[in-house]
Amino acid sequence: MSARQDARTWQALLLTVVAAGVATVAGFASGARVAAARAPRLDADASRAAFLQVYKVFTSPRCQNCHPAGDAPLQGDDSHVHMQNVKRGKDGNGVYGMRCDTCHQSANLPGAHMPPGNPRWSLPPAEHKMVFVGRTPAELCRQLKDPKQTGGRSLAQLLEHVSTDLLVGWAWDPGTGRALPPLSRAETTSQMKTWIDGAAACPE
Numbered sequence: 236m237s238a239r240q241d242a243r244t245w246q247a248l249l250l251t252v253v254a255a256g257v258a259t260v261a262g263f264a265s266g267a268r269v270a271a272a273r274a275p276r277l278d279a280d281a282s283r284a285a286f287l288q289v290y291k292v293f294t295s296p297r298c299q300n301c302h303p304a305g306d307a308p309l310q311g312d313d314s315h316v317h318m319q320n321v322k323r324g325k326d327g328n329g330v331y332g333m334r335c336d337t338c339h340q341s342a343n344l345p346g347a348h349m350p351p352g353n354p355r356w357s358l359p360p361a362e363h364k365m366v367f368v369g370r371t372p373a374e375l376c377r378q379l380k381d382p383k384q385t386g387g388r389s390l391a392q393l394l395e396h397v398s399t400d401l402l403v404g405w406a407w408d409p410g411t412g413r414a415l416p417p418l419s420r421a422e423t424t425s426q427m428k429t430w431i432d433g434a435a436a437c438p439e
C-alpha cells in the first residue's frame with residue numbers, strides 16, 4: 236500500500252466512525268423528541284379522562300339543581316323545576332317574599348320531601364349564573380377555565396372550593412331520599428387535581 240492509499244483508507248475509516256457517531260447522536264435526539272412529545276400527550280389524555288369524571292359529579296342532580304340554566308332552582312333526582320314558583324333573584328337568595336331561608340334552614344330538616352338546609356343555601360347570583368345544566372363536557376370544561384364565568388376563581392381556587400366549601404359539601408349529606416353524587420368528595424377532588432395537573436385539557 237502506498238502512503239497515499241494508506242491516507243485514503245484512514246480517511247474513509249474516520250468518515251465511517253464520524254457518520255456512525257452522528258447517526259447515534261441523531262438517534263438519541265429523535266428518541267428524546269419522541270419521548271418529549273409523548274409525555275404531555277399522555278398527561279392530556281389523563282387530564283381529559285379525569286375531567287369526564289368531574290363532569291359526572293357537576294351534572295349530577297345534587298350539584299346541577301343549584302346550577303340551572305334558567306332562573307328557578309331544580310328539585311329531586313329528576314331535576315324538575317322547583318315548586319312554589321321560586322326564583323333566583325339578583326343575589327341568588329330568592330325574590331321578596333320568597334327568600335330561600337323562608338323554607339331552607341341552616342341544616343336539613345328530617346323526613347322525605349322536607350327542605351334541605353345549609354347556612355348559605357342559595358343559587359349563584361344573577362351576574363354569575365355558573366350554569367352546569369345542559370353543558371357538554373367540552374363546554375363546561377372551557378367555562379370553568381374562564382374566570383369571567385367563575386366569579387373570578389382560578390383553577391386552584393375552584394379545586395379549593397370543591398374540596399372545602401360547606402355548601403358543596405351538602406351534596407354528600409343531602410338528607411332523606413336524595414341520591415349521592417356518583418363519586419365521593421375525596422375522589423372528585425383527586426380527579427379534579429389530575430385534570431388541573433395535566434394543564435386542564437378539555438374533551439373534544
Ligand code: HEC
Pocket residue numbers: 296297298300301308309310311312317319321322323324327328329330333334335336337338339347348349350351356357358413
Ligand atoms: C316555600 C318554601 C321554599 C322556598 C321559598 C324555597 N324552597 Fe327550595 N325546597 C323547598 C322544599 C320543600 C324542598 C324539598 C322538595 C323535595 O325534596 O321534594 C326544596 C328543595 C330545593 C332544592 C332541591 C335539592 C335537591 O338536590 O334535590 C333546591 C336546589 C332548592 N330547594 C333551592 C332553593 C333556592 C335556591 C331557593 C331560593 C332561591 C329556594 N329553594 C326556596 C322549599 C322551598
Ligand code: HEC
Pocket residue numbers: 292293297298299301302327355356357358359360365379384385386388393396397402403404405406416
Ligand atoms: C344549594 C345550592 C348549591 C348546591 C347544592 C351546589 N352549589 Fe355550587 N354554588 C352555589 C352558589 C350559591 C355558588 C356561588 C358562590 C360564590 O360565588 O361564592 C356556587 C359556586 C360553585 C362553584 C364555583 C364557581 C363556578 O364557576 O362553578 C363551583 C365549582 C361549584 N359551585 C360546584 C358545585 C358542585 C361540584 C356541587 C355539588 C357537589 C355544588 N356546587 C352544589 C350553590 C350550590
